[in-house]
Amino acid sequence: MYSLWDSLRQMFSWLEKTVPDALPAALRAWKCFVPFGEDSQRYAWSTRLVPQSCEADIVALLAEMHRRTLGRLPTDPEAFDAVQNADVEANAELYYRTMVRGNRQSWNILDHHMSDTIDRFVLHHGIESKGAV
Numbered sequence: 001m002y003s004l005w006d007s008l009r010q011m012f013s014w015l016e017k018t019v020p021d022a023l024p025a026a027l028r029a030w031k032c033f034v035p036f037g038e039d040s041q042r043y044a045w046s047t048r049l050v051p052q053s054c055e056a057d058i059v060a061l062l063a064e065m066h067r068r069t070l071g072r073l074p075t076d077p078e079a080f081d082a083v084q085n086a087d088v089e090a091n092a093e094l095y096y097r098t099m100v101r102g103n104r105q106s107w108n109i110l111d112h113h114m115s116d117t118i119d120r121f122v123l124h125h126g127i128e129s130k131g132a133v
Contacts, residue, residue, distance in 0.1 A: 003088060003092075004033070004040060004088070004089055004092040004093065004096075005033070005038045007085035007086070007088040007089050007092070008026070008029065008030055008033070008085075008089060010081065010082070010085045011026060011061075011065065011082050011085045011086055011089070012026055012030070014078055014079070014081070014082040014085075015068075015082070018068075018078070018079070018082075019068050022064055022065075022068050025057075025060055025061045025064040026061055026064075028057045028060070028061070029054060029057040029058050029060075029061045029089070032054035032057045032058075033054055040092070040096050041096075043096055044096035044097065044099055044100040045100055047096070047097045047100065048100040048101065053093070053097055054093055055093060055094070055097065058089055058090050058093045059090060061086060061089065061090075062086045062087065062089070062090045065082060065083050065086035066083065066086075069082060069083050073124065074124070080124055084117070084120065087113075087116070087117070087120075088113075091109060091112075091113040094109055095109045095110060095113075114133070118131070118133065
């Protein structure tokens with residue numbers, strides 16, 4: 001959740017190699033965040049002061065990633081990673097917007113993200129897989 005920009009870079013790399021025609025959606029999301037210089041707090045505070053955010057671009061990117069990886073996830077570990085990174089981006093953007101409103105809901109976003117991530121990993125790697133949280 002704290003690696004929004006790292007996740008964007010990882011996803012760009014995958015898109016560039018695998019489905020370059022999907023790059024425009026990723027570029028729109030990236031350009032939305034560029035003014036904040038990879039500073040999540042600057043982005044978060046800007047959404048509190050001006051009710052404009054990168055939410056629509058990130059949600060569109062997440063939908064595009066799910067569409068582009070449909071059917072690939074069970075056999076393509078890089079596609080699985082790309083979708084996981086897209087999910088990190090979407091949840092991070094929501095977390096940052098919620099965090100600056102002084103709302104306890106931001107903790108729920110973190111918890112839901114972790115729980116959903118664990119569920120995805122178990123689904124992908126199997127019920128007998130192991131991991132550390």
